Amino acid sequence: MKSFYFIVLLLFGSVLLADESVLRWAADAESGAPNVFYENGDLSKLVGFEKDIIDYIAKRLGRRAEFHQNDWDSLVSGLQRNLYDVVINGFSPEEGKENSAIFSNPYYACGLSLIIRSNTDNIKSILDCSGAIVGVLRSSKAESVLTNSLKDVKIIGYPNEYCAISDLKNKRVDAILLDGQIAAYYTKKLSGLKIIDELDETRYSIVSAPGNGELMAAINGVIEDMQRDGSLDAIVSKWDLHNTFYSRLGEISSKIETPGSKPKSSGNQDKSTVQYVKVLPFFIKAACVTLVISILSMCVAIVLGLCFAIMRVYMPKWISFFAISMIELLRGIPLLIQLFFVFYGLPCIGITLPPLVAGILTLGMNYAAYEAENFRAGMAAVPYGQMEAARALGMNQWQSLRHVILPQAFTFVLPPLTNDFIAILKDSSLVSLITIMELTKTYMLIASNSFNFFEMGAIVAFIYFLIGLPFAQLAKLAERHLKLEKRAYSSRKIGGKHNR
Amino acid sequence: MSNRPEPLISISNLCKDYGKNRILKHVSFQIESGDLVSVIGPSGCGKSTLLRCLNCLEVLDDGEITIDGVCLRTVDHEKNEDFFWRQAHELRQNVGMVFQSFNLFPHKTLLDNVTLAQIVVKHERQEKAKALAMALLEKVGLGNLSGRYPWSLSGGEKQRAAIARALAMKPKVMLYDEPTSSLDPEMVEEVLQVMRDLDAEGMTQIIVTHEMRFAKDASDYIIYMENGEIIEISDEDEIFINPQDDRTRRFLKRYM
Numbered sequence A: 001m002k003s004f005y006f007i008v009l010l011l012f013g014s015v016l017l018a019d020e021s022v023l024r025w026a027a028d029a030e031s032g033a034p035n036v037f038y039e040n041g042d043l044s045k046l047v048g049f050e051k052d053i054i055d056y057i058a059k060r061l062g063r064r065a066e067f068h069q070n071d072w073d074s075l076v077s078g079l080q081r082n083l084y085d086v087v088i089n090g091f092s093p094e095e096g097k098e099n100s101a102i103f104s105n106p107y108y109a110c111g112l113s114l115i116i117r118s119n120t121d122n123i124k125s126i127l128d129c130s131g132a133i134v135g136v137l138r139s140s141k142a143e144s145v146l147t148n149s150l151k152d153v154k155i156i157g158y159p160n161e162y163c164a165i166s167d168l169k170n171k172r173v174d175a176i177l178l179d180g181q182i183a184a185y186y187t188k189k190l191s192g193l194k195i196i197d198e199l200d201e202t203r204y205s206i207v208s209a210p211g212n213g214e215l216m217a218a219i220n221g222v223i224e225d226m227q228r229d230g231s232l233d234a235i236v237s238k239w240d241l242h243n244t245f246y247s248r249l250g251e252i253s254s255k256i257e258t259p260g261s262k263p264k265s266s267g268n269q270d271k272s273t274v275q276y277v278k279v280l281p282f283f284i285k286a287a288c289v290t291l292v293i294s295i296l297s298m299c300v301a302i303v304l305g306l307c308f309a310i311m312r313v314y315m316p317k318w319i320s321f322f323a324i325s326m327i328e329l330l331r332g333i334p335l336l337i338q339l340f341f342v343f344y345g346l347p348c349i350g351i352t353l354p355p356l357v358a359g360i361l362t363l364g365m366n367y368a369a370y371e372a373e374n375f376r377a378g379m380a381a382v383p384y385g386q387m388e389a390a391r392a393l394g395m396n397q398w399q400s401l402r403h404v405i406l407p408q409a410f411t412f413v414l415p416p417l418t419n420d421f422i423a424i425l426k427d428s429s430l431v432s433l434i435t436i437m438e439l440t441k442t443y444m445l446i447a448s449n450s451f452n453f454f455e456m457g458a459i460v461a462f463i464y465f466l467i468g469l470p471f472a473q474l475a476k477l478a479e480r481h482l483k484l485e486k487r488a489y490s491s492r493k494i495g496g497k498h499n500r
Numbered sequence B: 001m002s003n004r005p006e007p008l009i010s011i012s013n014l015c016k017d018y019g020k021n022r023i024l025k026h027v028s029f030q031i032e033s034g035d036l037v038s039v040i041g042p043s044g045c046g047k048s049t050l051l052r053c054l055n056c057l058e059v060l061d062d063g064e065i066t067i068d069g070v071c072l073r074t075v076d077h078e079k080n081e082d083f084f085w086r087q088a089h090e091l092r093q094n095v096g097m098v099f100q101s102f103n104l105f106p107h108k109t110l111l112d113n114v115t116l117a118q119i120v121v122k123h124e125r126q127e128k129a130k131a132l133a134m135a136l137l138e139k140v141g142l143g144n145l146s147g148r149y150p151w152s153l154s155g156g157e158k159q160r161a162a163i164a165r166a167l168a169m170k171p172k173v174m175l176y177d178e179p180t181s182s183l184d185p186e187m188v189e190e191v192l193q194v195m196r197d198l199d200a201e202g203m204t205q206i207i208v209t210h211e212m213r214f215a216k217d218a219s220d221y222i223i224y225m226e227n228g229e230i231i232e233i234s235d236e237d238e239i240f241i242n243p244q245d246d247r248t249r250r251f252l253k254r255y256m
């Protein structure tokens, strides 16, 4: 087991041990502008005002900042899993996570902005939203404000800003309530939208796990310094994020306007700036991750599935019962729940698996249930006379299985096996939810940051197709082979009494 | 045929049940080394079951089987189940079996069909196993087909290969369950000839068959079964010329 970990470590270079000289920080860069995002979908260019802040803090702490991508919904869980030290991603202390996380002093504050389509005229303020459909970010301040202050408003929670704004443009919602600077960024970036109302204040804090009190104190010290010496203001100015709420927050800081360089991203959205050549290496790397995960998961599924099938068919009753229960259990529970259980649940009882191992094991175990049934059908398709002939030659049960039954069963199993591989290839996109940057996640990141879901989607679809193609061919080949075998079987008569 | 006082195979009081049905009812007989014995009888009378019991493919319910000094009784009579199966395994080492439906391994060439059990069960070295396999395939007239797969062979060739496969384990007794019943008539003779050759070499053989002419010409004696019982054991000519039992007479009338 140890050497297995080691190989995984070597292969993917994931650093598991907390290194004092590194400050591991996390955010969700999926449509994360202007907080943390990839400029124009270029995955080598992570930018954002929160990135500038954490880089500055890390430098002051004498540490190297190291970015970890995670889904917004799982950011805090990742802290408890010790995947990284801190989260900086627009979190406010009010969001009821006090016992599972600690929060720094606020580094930014803003209001909540209501965005509507430019041509909407029946909504003039938040109060007009009664009876309307309003989009918010899932579990954000905006969501709680809206729930508490307005009756009969239909709230739709989104996983990221881009989805919310797309739905607004596509008229699936009437308005959206977002943090001020995010709303400002998108209304500038995309045409046809306007901000009409600003209300309530939300303050941003850096989040860490409850055990990291010392680190948090140090960070608070740096934030105070930054407010005092104007470096925080400089970053906020650079991203053009000043507002009244923020000014009130930094009462003590002397207001020295440092011009700084404006972010390079221009307001108008030019498709030609999306350099396909540039995104390709990221897609290829992600495709490799997807392929490796799929292949290793399939190996786990085949080995485990074969064990279950043999246990079920050939072993004593209680072992057979165990195998059946495992198969039904693994088949019956949604893959997503199994994934979260293994990744976030098992650490509670002391089993902490690296993301890749957790992902491969979960996918593999889930598919093992299906493969077990495939193998069982395959073994049943081998005529009973084969087992008898092997036993009559003096082979024991295991030898008969190994040399006579399984090789024949395998040819029956190959076609459904290749089909399942293509299915696992697609299901592997779920492991992006436990911080693995595979193909689907890479697509989401690039597309949401370059506002180009269509063409990037075409690229990623094509890559999935390309990966699956050889295996689809393999399935065809196996089927041809099987037909040949079938002919062989049909050419001989089978004595009924020998086939129990 | 043998000077040995002890018979090679000795079966006494053998009983076999399927559920509540008693299929074999107190079957007893003895066979000496080198004998060729034919078992005949109407369909469903328990001939296959008898052979399968001799090869431990079925577990007997009463009585005992002794083959070459290895004695097997029912599970209850042995010290424990483990011992029973060890005994069964040892007994099976001395017995080769040929099936009506050949049951060759379709994923292996003829040569590999014959070497497999040698290598897996007896841990024979590859070259040695191959040499014996080739010799046996030559013997049954398939030396030039050793690289072919079973599906590319005729029925007679398949059955001869199956005999070679069983012989490779160097059994003291060969059991055949209707070896020619699923063959086209013109292929029957080539398989029967192999058995005659083996008889000439002194192999002990028990053959369940409907080939009455073969039974009559080649057998040392014939066992007639009906309803799970042995009705008559007789010298080859006697049973055809002068059956002792009415039931035997009725059965033979249909075949002769």
Ligand SMILES: Nc1ncnc2c1ncn2[C@@H]1O[C@H](COP(=O)(O)OP(=O)(O)O)[C@@H](O)[C@H]1O
Binding pocket: A497, A500, B018, B023, B042, B043, B044, B045, B046, B047, B048, B049, B050
């Ligand atoms: N596995 C089984 N389960 C129940 N009954 C069986 C089984 N195998 C054979 N029988 C019954 O045992 C009897 C003898 O069968 P068998 O020995 O195959 O007859 P045959 O003399 O034709 O070879 C038949 O009545 C058959 O129905």
Ligand SMILES: [Mg+2]
Binding pocket: A497, B047, B048, B049, B177, B178
């Ligand atoms: Mg039969």
